[in-house]
Amino acid sequence: MTTLAQPLATTADYGAWAAIRLAAQRDLKLALRSRAELGVQLLFYVIVVSLFPLASSPERTLLATMAPGILWVAALLAALLSLPRLFGSDYNDGSLEQLAMSPYPLPALVSGKMLAHWLTTGLPMVALAPLLALQYGLDAELVIIVTLSLLVGTPILSLIGGIGAALTLGVRGGGSLLALLVLPLFIPVLIFGAGAADAVRAGLSASANFSLLGAGLLVALVGAPLAGAAAVRIALD
């Protein structure tokens, strides 16, 4: 457990940016210390994506049509799998309570944790996406579109998912309940994200999809830390 109380002695900066940086740094440090866990989540993503051709058919045109959707569904599931860790270990060892009591604004701390979650789970998935898209025989333009849509969309998964993760802290059957809570809320992201490549394939521009994803990201950036902080406070009560 790294401590947050270090800067108390000197002229401390308790602003939002400092809180975000502090929480993100701390969570990144913790995540890098358990690299194996991160690897397993990434492998889960790769395996889920690889299962679909086996379950349906290896036919190239079919796979190419399904690829964006499959990559997105797998990203949703992988994000879901990693979400309990976002607050779970901090909740169990009591450091979440210390965070909530620290002079830093809790929404900023929560958004820092969400940022770290995205950097450790969302970003690696984005980086792997081109490789997996090639497996599905997507051409270069679509590979770029799918990857970009994941780049804009996966932060929303970490943000909205964080609310659900905080709500299910210390709750019976937390993992499956978390799925029930957040997967319906992920649906718009899934639709706009996977739809971007579909639009390009249909000869349309994907700009509408990207605008909507971007708008969703902005709304989530503003709303999710506040709701997440409220959920953390509820869990700690």
Added chain:
Amino acid sequence: MNLYQLSSPSTFYPVAGRVAPWFAGAAAILGVVGLWIAFAIAPTDFQQGEVYRIIFIHVPSAWMSMFVYLVMAFWGAMALAFNTRLSSMMAQSLAPTGALMTFIALWTGALWGRPTWGTYWAWDARMTSELILLFLYFGVIALRNAIDDPRRADRACALLSIVGAVNVPIIYFSVKWWNTLHQGASVSLTAAPKMAATMLTGMLVLALAAWFYTIAVALWRVQAIILERERGAAWIRSMRGMKAATT
């Protein structure tokens, strides 16, 4: 009586008990009248035949399913803002009825879709968002059941239903746009024929019946919730004592 006093479970409990039967009676009367209009008076649709009569049940339940969610989120917001126990209890009592209405809307929609569209299920925007709404209801109910401490469950469910309420329009439009992008099916809910006045009357009467039913059931359920949660309170024990004395 000061209206604000009603926000206390102990004053609300007897009021709910007195009012609920009236709503239930109104729901029963309006239900019978509405169904009579729907099945006896309203003319047969020249395109769809008798099948269309399902909409007399389908449309009111679909309206209620969305409205009840908003009301539930409203009570959740009230509970978070004013920390009133009764608001959370109202939210809790509305959730099962909302889920029931959503389920009825989906089920009757499938039954209507089979003879008219030739399929029980199409990935139409309204159907899909209604299905997601059902998931949202289940999520709220499951979260409530998973948390042992009722006060924590109150606030967690309130937050979840508010987040869900923000999402409902987003989900609706996302599914709608997704469907127009994919539009390959020949199914369209919006191309319904213009309604005869009697049909509209029947539908509105049944919608009112659904309203009153929901209110009555929510009030009775909130009574049960109050009894369960406040069972240690003095006023309930004295009520029990009074009952024991009279019998």
